[in-house]
Amino acid sequence: xxxxxxxxxxxxxxxxxxxxxxxxxxxxxxxxxxxxxxxxxxxxxxxxxxxxxxxxxxxxxxxxxxxxxxxxxxxxxxxxxxxxxxxxxxxxxxxxxxxxxxxxxxxxxxxxxxxxxxxxxxxxxxxxxxxxxxxxxx
Amino acid sequence: xxxxxxxxxxxxxxxxxxxxxxxxxxxxxxxxxxxxxxxxxxxxxxxxxxxxxxxxxxxxxxxx
Numbered sequence: 738x739x740x741x742x743x744x745x746x747x748x749x750x751x752x753x754x755x756x757x758x759x760x761x762x763x764x765x766x767x768x769x770x771x772x773x774x775x776x777x778x779x780x781x782x783x784x785x786x787x788x789x790x791x792x793x794x795x796x797x798x799x800x801x802x803x804x805x806x807x808x809x810x811x812x813x814x815x816x817x818x819x820x821x822x823x824x825x826x827x828x829x830x831x832x833x834x835x836x837x838x839x840x841x842x843x844x845x846x847x848x849x850x851x852x853x854x855x856x857x858x859x860x861x862x863x864x865x866x867x868x869x870x871x872x873x874x875x
Numbered sequence: 876x877x878x879x880x881x882x883x884x885x886x887x888x889x890x891x892x893x894x895x896x897x898x899x900x901x902x903x904x905x906x907x908x909x910x911x912x913x914x915x916x917x918x919x920x921x922x923x924x925x926x927x928x929x930x931x932x933x934x935x936x937x938x939x
Contacts, residue, residue, distance in 0.1 A: 747889070835889025843883050843891065843910065850909045852881065865887040874879040874906075 739799060739819040741774060741782040744831055746804075748812045748838050753845070754788060754804060757837035763790045774815055776800025782815050798824045840868050847872050881906055 748754050751767075758765045771785025776792075777799035786803030795802060800817035807813050814834075820826040847854065852872035860867050879897040893910055895903050 829887070832888040836885050836887055839885045839889045839891055843885070846910055852909075855880065867887070868885045870883045870885070872881040872883070874881070 739817050742818045744814040753838045753841040756841045774803045
């Protein structure tokens with residue numbers, strides 16, 4: 738029987754998280770006060786999650802994925818362990834969420850601080866795909 | 876004058892690094908601080924240009 742597991746992230750801003758998930762093709766549900774996750778076979782996660790990706794949007798997955806704030810306000814990912822092993826919702830997937838999140842966050846910081854956006858490039862390296870953002874000083 | 880360029884590189888785990896071109900001395904730190912302020916950069920390396928400026932500053936202080 739499967740069970741939910743919590744995977745650690747460093748993401749704190751819900752807006753960037755939602756934008757990152759949207760960029761990856763999901764339409765996450767938002768619950769300001771949080772909601773419990775219910776998964777396959779009655780599996781549940783009792784700590785509230787504020788951002789949920791419905792199971793229907795996760796190809797082949799048994800259960801929805803949630804992101805809930807911990808006591809420090811950091812989002813932790815809640816993923817069914819079988820989906821983590823068999824449906825690709827693993828640490829690599831979560832890393833790509835974090836990558837998209839960081840891109841959003843960096844763009845927002847640059848905009849706020851007045852840097853001029855000069856371009857975006859996706860580069861393949863032996864360590865994997867990297868996103869390069871270039872800015873100039875105004 | 877050479878344009879000051881900032882390159883932020885984000886890997887597949889959401890870790891980021893910053894590379895600066897055309898900056899000298901404390902200007903580097905200010906830019907790094909801007910991006911680190913939002914926790915958007917997790918790693919930065921000082922380039923030769925930074926140390927060139929720092930050395931020049933030290934030498935000028937010695938002479939005064």
